[in-house]
Amino acid sequence: MTATLIDGKAYAAGLGDRIAEGSADFSTETGRAPGLAVVLVGTDPASEVYVRSKGRMARKLGMESFEHLMPVDTTQEALLALIARLNADDAVAGILVQLPLPRHLDSLAVVEAIDPAKDVDGLHPLNAGYLASGLPGLISCTPLGCLMLLKSTLGDLSGMDAIVVGRSILVGKPMAQLLLAENCSVTVAHSRTRDLAQKVGQADIVVAAVGAAEMIRGDWIRPGATVIDVGTSRVIRDGAQRLVGDVDFASASEHARAITPVPGGVGPMTIMSLMHNTLLAAFRRAGRPAPSLW
Numbered sequence: 018m019t020a021t022l023i024d025g026k027a028y029a030a031g032l033g034d035r036i037a038e039g040s041a042d043f044s045t046e047t048g049r050a051p052g053l054a055v056v057l058v059g060t061d062p063a064s065e066v067y068v069r070s071k072g073r074m075a076r077k078l079g080m081e082s083f084e085h086l087m088p089v090d091t092t093q094e095a096l097l098a099l100i101a102r103l104n105a106d107d108a109v110a111g112i113l114v115q116l117p118l119p120r121h122l123d124s125l126a127v128v129e130a131i132d133p134a135k136d137v138d139g140l141h142p143l144n145a146g147y148l149a150s151g152l153p154g155l156i157s158c159t160p161l162g163c164l165m166l167l168k169s170t171l172g173d174l175s176g177m178d179a180i181v182v183g184r185s186i187l188v189g190k191p192m193a194q195l196l197l198a199e200n201c202s203v204t205v206a207h208s209r210t211r212d213l214a215q216k217v218g219q220a221d222i223v224v225a226a227v228g229a230a231e232m233i234r235g236d237w238i239r240p241g242a243t244v245i246d247v248g249t250s251r252v253i254r255d256g257a258q259r260l261v262g263d264v265d266f267a268s269a270s271e272h273a274r275a276i277t278p279v280p281g282g283v284g285p286m287t288i289m290s291l292m293h294n295t296l297l298a299a300f301r302r303a304g305r306p307a308p309s310l311w
């Protein structure tokens with residue numbers, strides 16, 4: 018079997034067109050574009066790239082982008098003061114603090130300071146609780162993007178066996194909740210899990226989010242399973258730097274029915290889900306029904 022590629026770049030482009038339409042409608046109805054505030058502390062090169070991409074994408078889709086670039090020695094108090102200002106700013110529908118933060122800052126306290134209705138990253142404990150309770154809130158961007166790709170590939174997920182490898186707050190935990198809400202039977206595996214290969218081999222859906230280059234081998238994958246690879250690790254291969262996922266793509270493609278590539282799979286969906294959440298937050302804030310976009 019040679020797997021079908023799940024093209025996250027193409028899906029994200031289509032979703033982007035629908036978000037741009039929704040954004041234009043919002044601006045016409047309210048006289049104001051949806052506003053996204055992105056906060057970066059420090060000069061981590063990868064984070065700088067992501068923050069620039071988020072600002073650029075927001076503007077491309079007709080949103081207003083407020084970028085706050087803070088020095089690496091920013092204090093917790095200064096960061097919390099900025100968040101309090103953004104919470105109170107009517108022009109801002111969504112707030113995102115780029116992670117990871119420098120080590121002297123308390124990320125959880127920072128995320129908790131964001132107004133949950135503006136928490137477009139879906140990381141506030143209230144939004145995590147809404148998700149676990151099946152209530153409408155804002156959903157973490159990467160898992161939301163993974164779910165969109167899964168549903169566009171498989172349709173109804175009811176009754177499927179899913180395994181999420183990784184239990185982070187950013188991806189693993191919300192992903193498991195989303196799959197449960199879709200009526201999957203969900204296993205969450207992590208660094209202490211025993212017999213990982215055997216557990217992966219029982220799943221119809223494998224979501225790999227461990228951050229370890231090509232850790233999941235192709236011969237673990239059940240024939241016909243669908244594989245979503247969240248990992249991005251830089252490795253040197255044949256003298257050149259390459260980006261690889263948590264799954265050994267070449268061998269997994271021989272077993273899976275469908276698989277996301279790295280790059281071009283989940284990554285583009287992360288930024289587009291953020292735009293989706295910003296538009297949703299803007300409509301809710303304005304007390305207007307949000308369009309259904311996926």
Ligand SMILES: Nc1nc2c(c(=O)[nH]1)N[C@@H](CN(C=O)c1ccc(C(=O)N[C@@H](CCC(=O)O)C(=O)O)cc1)CN2
Nearest residue numbers: 067114115116117138158159280281282283284285287
């Ligand atoms: N506050 C947040 N911080 C971080 C998040 C997040 O969702 N919210 N996620 C990641 C970083 N991230 C967005 O912030 C992100 C990562 C990767 C991509 C992406 O498009 N990757 C490409 C490859 C890009 C490359 O060549 O390096 C791909 O996979 O195709 C987008 C966004 C951590 N921090």
